[in-house]
Amino acid sequence: MxxxxxxxxxxxxxxxxxxxxxxxxxxxxxxxxxxxxxxxxxxxxxxxxxxxxxxxxxxxxxxxxxxxxxxxxxxxxxxxxxxxxxxxxxxxxxxxxxxxxxxxxxxxxxxxxxxxxxxxxxxxxxxxxxQVERDDTLREDEEDADYVRYMEMELASNLLFQNWSELEALEEVDQFDAAAAMPDKYMYPPKEFFIARGEIAEIEKSDWPGVGDSVYSNNYAKQSYVDRYFAVPVYSINTNPRATEPVPAGVRKTTMRYAEVVSTIHSTLETNLSIKTSLEAEASDKISGQRVAAKLESDFSIRNVLEESTTRIDKEETKIEIEPADYDRLFVPWVFSTTVAIYCQTKKGEFRLVAISQWAVEQLYRTYKV
Structure with a gap:
């Protein structure tokens, strides 16, 4: 057959x-x-x-x-x-x-x-x-071209994580500065979702049983065919266009807002490649899985890598005062996220995505001149 x-x-x-x-x-x-x-x-x-x-x-x-x-x-x-x-x-x-x-x-x-x-x-x-709910949201005919572009970028994001050589080419940074990464010009979707990556963290061979791998599901297969498992953090930016607010010239405005954004790797996560699933449900050795989780949290400053992916900032609404100006502006809440991906490199030198999760970690605000 x-x-x-x-x-x-x-x-x-x-x-x-x-x-x-x-x-x-x-x-x-x-x-x-x-x-x-x-x-x-x-x-x-x-x-x-x-x-x-x-x-x-x-x-x-x-x-x-x-x-x-x-x-x-x-x-x-x-x-x-x-x-x-x-x-x-x-x-x-x-x-x-x-x-x-x-x-x-x-x-x-x-x-x-x-x-x-x-x-x-x-x-x-x-x-x-x-449906159009408020006058200050984007009209349907304005949003459609952006939405198609967003879908194309989401597909590119999924393929980026499935191709280690392209992901590796992102700029490597020791500490990610979200404030410095905010765009000087507003565009939706942003020109680039993924801005930089962190340093690679190697997973010790003794902890390989803690990594649930759909291809090499037991330790014998891992020892026979795998050269290394490693993880890397990747930093991205996004915003929700319906969370932006126009600020007319000469107007003082007070806003209380937080934003929730669409995950750029949603489709990848839906293939059951979440880190939580890999290190908990599919790990042949749960204790080793916990050690891998602890290492990723320590190396990448993630609170809990065994949490489900989230695109929402967990915090109370923030009151923001926007002073008047002599020109129209747009208030934009940016959401910065960290994605952690675990890869397998085989003894033949081939790379494959094993697990991936993404979390929104910080929200910053900027106004743009219209």
Whole structure:
């Protein structure tokens, strides 16, 4: 039996779903049962063999890929994305996400011990879901282009963490200064989500049983195939455009606000790669998992790496006085987050993301001249 996944998509909307950034990690594109045929766009009202992938014959690599389909019509309804990982050794996993006004029916989780799959998915649009609540929020037609760009950047963020060589290229800093990192100009989404990374922390071999790894699930496999496990903190910035406030010229304003932002690695977290799951639920040695958690907290100044990821600052609302000026301004609350990622490097020199979590850690404010 061929190791393969076939994705049929029925586009039940009036918009074309256009392929964006298909990424093949392992295996061959196998759309329409044809080697090297990449994923295809899906016309409105049509059913398409949208994506196919198979394992390479004669190898033990399995297959792994991701792809996003964007609605590029303005105003946009949103986006659709898939991530699939079917290793030769370990559990199969996959996620099918929709955003904005899109919803799906038909996707079911991949059976962990299987290698061949067919999924028939129908995409629909939930019209009227976006509402304008206040005059000082962004109007729908203003936000749509930004939202599509946000989705593209979120996909790029997910792929960044799955590619260690790109993540390693970020500037390394000893201490992250959030105040210095606030943008001089306001743009949503920010030009870059991830600003810098911290120093790598090696995980001692004696603590490897505390790292739950879906590919190398027991200590014998780790000792046989793994060269090292290591972790790294990555620092990012984001804001919620609906938390910004206009301040007209000549007006003194008092505001009490905190912001909650969308996690830029939400899709990655949804693949059950959270650090909490790895070091607690899937660790073969819970005590070693606790030692790894303590090391990450100490090295990266994280309060509790076994907490679930969060995008909200836990603090009381802050009263802020904005003095009048002779020009219009925009008040922006920035949220800074720390992401911790654990990687495996095999004895063949290959890198793979094992676990990841993200926490909002600080909120700062700035006004911008309009």
């Amino acid at each position: 061929v190791w393969a996944l076939r994705l049929n998509v029925t586009n039940g909307t009036d918009r074309e779903l256009t392929v964006s950034a298909p990424d093949l990690k392992w295996g061959w594109w196998y759309t329409d049962n044809t080697d090297d045929k990449k994923p295809v766009s899906i016309a409105p009202g049509e059913t398409a063999y949208a994506l196919g992938i198979r394992a390479s014959r004669g190898t033990w690599t399995g297959y792994e890929c991701s792809c996003t389909w964007l609605d590029k019509t303005k105003p946009s309804y949103g986006a659709v994305s898939i991530y699939v990982d079917v290793p030769y050794v370990g559990n199969s996993s996959g996620i099918f996400n929709t955003s904005g006004l899109y919803s799906q029916e038909g996707w079911t989780p991949l059976e962990k011990k299987s290698s061949s799959f067919t999924r028939n998915v129908t995409i629909t649009a939930m019209m009227g879901a976006l």
